[in-house]
Amino acid sequence: MKKYNQKYPLIWKKKNFYIKIYCSIPNIATGIIITTEKSTIVVDPGDGILRDLNKDYSAKEILAISDIFISHGHHDHVGGVWSLLTYLSVMKKSTPLNIYYPKGCLEIESIYKAFHNVYSHELKYKINLKEIDNSRTFLKKDLKIKPFKVNHREPSDDGKESIEVPSLGFKFEHNGKSICYGGDTAYCDALVNMAKGSDLAIIEAGAENENESDLHLTIEQASKIGRTAKQHFLVHVPE
Ligand SMILES: [Zn+2]
Numbered sequence: 001m002k003k004y005n006q007k008y009p010l011i012w013k014k015k016n017f018y019i020k021i022y023c024s025i026p027n028i029a030t031g032i033i034i035t036t037e038k039s040t041i042v043v044d045p046g047d048g049i050l051r052d053l054n055k056d057y058s059a060k061e062i063l064a065i066s067d068i069f070i071s072h073g074h075h076d077h078v079g080g081v082w083s084l085l086t087y088l089s090v091m092k093k094s095t096p097l098n099i100y101y102p103k104g105c106l107e108i109e110s111i112y113k114a115f116h117n118v119y120s121h122e123l124k125y126k127i128n129l130k131e132i133d134n135s136r137t138f139l140k141k142d143l144k145i146k147p148f149k150v151n152h153r154e155p156s157d158d159g160k161e162s163i164e165v166p167s168l169g170f171k172f173e174h175n176g177k178s179i180c181y182g183g184d185t186a187y188c189d190a191l192v193n194m195a196k197g198s199d200l201a202i203i204e205a206g207a208e209n210e211n212e213s214d215l216h217l218t219i220e221q222a223s224k225i226g227r228t229a230k231q232h233f234l235v236h237v238p239e
Helices: 049-056 059-063 081-090 106-119 189-195 219-226
Strands: 010-014 017-025 029-035 040-043 067-069 097-102 127-132 138-140 143-149 152-155 162-165 168-174 177-181 200-204 232-235
Touching: 010 232, 017 049, 017 177, 017 200, 017 232, 029 049, 049 081, 059 081, 081 097, 081 106, 097 106, 097 143, 106 127, 143 189, 168 189, 177 189, 189 200, 189 219, 200 219, 219 232
Parallel strands: 040 067, 067 097, 097 127, 177 200, 200 232
Antiparallel strands: 010 017, 017 029, 029 040, 138 143, 143 168, 152 162, 168 177
């Protein structure tokens, strides 16, 4: 297999539309921040997100995070949620936090429930769980977000087949520029359509080898999709 070494962090910026991918390493962690003039959002806060944000942003800036977007519930995409929520509580965040996640994502609902059990008595900010079950575009201050369903699966317990994982990709638009983040997915038309023409496409290439897989994209598939965007990053490549 051709080795593809992605170096992190990955940064892209068009005027005030900024994204930093701290990392996206299969089975370890993902961590992404997007900022505009008015918005600070986090996408897939995997393990280490707090440490990474703390290197770049002041406590005040971290407290300004208004929305978290979750592509799916695998631990390498949500492992940092608990510590991020706790930090925001300890630092006395007072503005609401919305967590957008695919309908049926048990992990986010379980983390939230456990977190609420432990900290609700001292929590000063409101956490709004926003389950996403469609592809309707919505607005958040100066950001437009279009979620889209992708096709991510995981091996069944006996390893004989694969089962569907509730998963989303997101297209973020600001000032006429767009970032398409596919999350984890095997080849699917929705990703192909959404990546096409984007200013930046972030495409996973998580397949273990170059054989087509129903769990992840191969480097060849991911590159082909990525090249339909103006610029692309391959992420989630096995190391
Ligand atoms: Zn996954």
